[in-house]
Amino acid sequence: xxxxxxxxxxxxxLVGATLQRLSGTGVGLVVxxxxxxxxxxxxxxxxxNSTTVVSGFLIMFxxxxxxxxxxxxxxxxxxxxxxxxxxxxxxxxxxxxxxVMIGGVVLLALVLTFSVPRVPHVTGARRPALTAAxxxxxxxxxxxxxxxxxxxxxxxxxxxxxxxxxxxxxQPTFMMFGIMSVLMxxxxxxxxxxxxxxxxxxxxxxxxxxxGIRLGGLLARRxxxxxxxxxxxxxxxxxxxxxxxxxxxxxxx
Numbered sequence: 001x002x003x004x005x006x007x008x009x010x011x012x013x014l015v016g017a018t019l020q021r022l023s024g025t026g027v028g029l030v031v032x033x034x035x036x037x038x039x040x041x042x043x044x045x046x047x048x049n050s051t052t053v054v055s056g057f058l059i060m061f062x063x064x065x066x067x068x069x070x071x072x073x074x075x076x077x078x079x080x081x082x083x084x085x086x087x088x089x090x091x092x093x094x095x096x097x098x099x100v101m102i103g104g105v106v107l108l109a110l111v112l113t114f115s116v117p118r119v120p121h122v123t124g125a126r127r128p129a130l131t132a133a134x135x136x137x138x139x140x141x142x143x144x145x146x147x148x149x150x151x152x153x154x155x156x157x158x159x160x161x162x163x164x165x166x167x168x169x170x171q172p173t174f175m176m177f178g179i180m181s182v183l184m185x186x187x188x189x190x191x192x193x194x195x196x197x198x199x200x201x202x203x204x205x206x207x208x209x210x211x212g213i214r215l216g217g218l219l220a221r222r223x224x225x226x227x228x229x230x231x232x233x234x235x236x237x238x239x240x241x242x243x244x245x246x247x248x249x250x251x252x253x
Contacts, residue, residue: 008038009047010204015235017055017212021062022220022228024167025149027055027209028174029232032146033106033239037246041098042090046191047201048146049181055209056175062213066168074131075152076176079139083180084188086143091190096250102145103244109141109150110233110240122158130158138173143181147236148174163225 012034019026031051035044060067093101122130134155142148152173156166185191 005038006201006204009035009201010208013051013055013205013208014212014215016051016232017059017209018216018219019212019228019232020055020171021059021213021216022223023225023232024163024170025153025229026232027052028142028147029106029149029236030239033102033236033243036099036102036146036243037239041095041102041243041247042191043195045090045098045102045144045146046182046185046195047205049142049178049185050202051205051209052142052146052174052178053182054206055212056171056173056178058209059213060168060171060175062217063168063171066165067172068165068169071131072169072173072176074128075135075138075173076180078132078135079142079177079180080184082136082139082141083143083177083184086140086181087184087188087190089144090185091188096247099243099247099250101247102147103240103242103247105141105145106147106150106236106240107244109147110237112150112154119154119157121160127159130155139177139180142174142177143184146181148177167225 009031012031013027016027016030019030028048032045032048035048038044039047089101090098134151137151138148141151149170152166152170155161156163186193
């Protein structure tokens with residue numbers, strides 16, 4: 001594995017894990033577009049999926065007492081319904097089209113999630129259906145593009161989910177979405193076992209996640225969750241735009 005790719009992955013995961021510790025999201029938003037550019041969209045998103053397993057697992061222990069396990073159970077149980085078509089789509093797309101999809105999906109999701117006016121408050125009988133639909137959408141987006149956060153943030157806005165509980169619940173949710181994405185891609189042949197992170201790269205990812213969690217904990221008193229989320233959006237938007245442009249140039253070239 002090229003040392004340059006290891007360094008890029010380490011820095012991307014460090015920033016993403018720091019932002020995720022602060023706001024509940026960040027690893028997928030930052031890492032998926034970045035690694036798609038550095039390693040190619042198929043391998044990059046696959047490694048990003050693997051990264052969310054590690055980050056979600058490790059960060060979860062710092063926020064375990066605030067996890068809403070009932071909602072987590074719904075997200076995970078229906079997430080498979082979205083992960084399978086996501087894996088099949090990845091299997092059929094060329095690198096150029098996958099770059100376009102990753103960039104386009106992330107940019108559109110960011111715009112819809114973070115730029116729309118205040119959304120209606122969903123309560124009562126409609127909430128379980130929304131929870132299930134969000135789980136399926138998150139599973140699909142995570143598998144196809146490596147980014148499930150926009151769907152989950154939009155859900156939190158519709159349900160007025162308190163930030164503390166939302167951020168905590170996202171950690172085991174992202175962990176399970178990552179596991180689903182990896183397994184579905186292996187099962188459908190979208191990726192192969194030899195595309196799993198190399199031992200050196202995996203070690204760098206684990207170290208970056210641990211360092212990011214530590215750094216995020218130190219910054220928690222000085223940096224608000226809203227500010228951390230804005231940084232994640234800016235970085236994700238830049239990476240997504242770059243992937244989109246590269247994909248378009250590949251297709252027309």
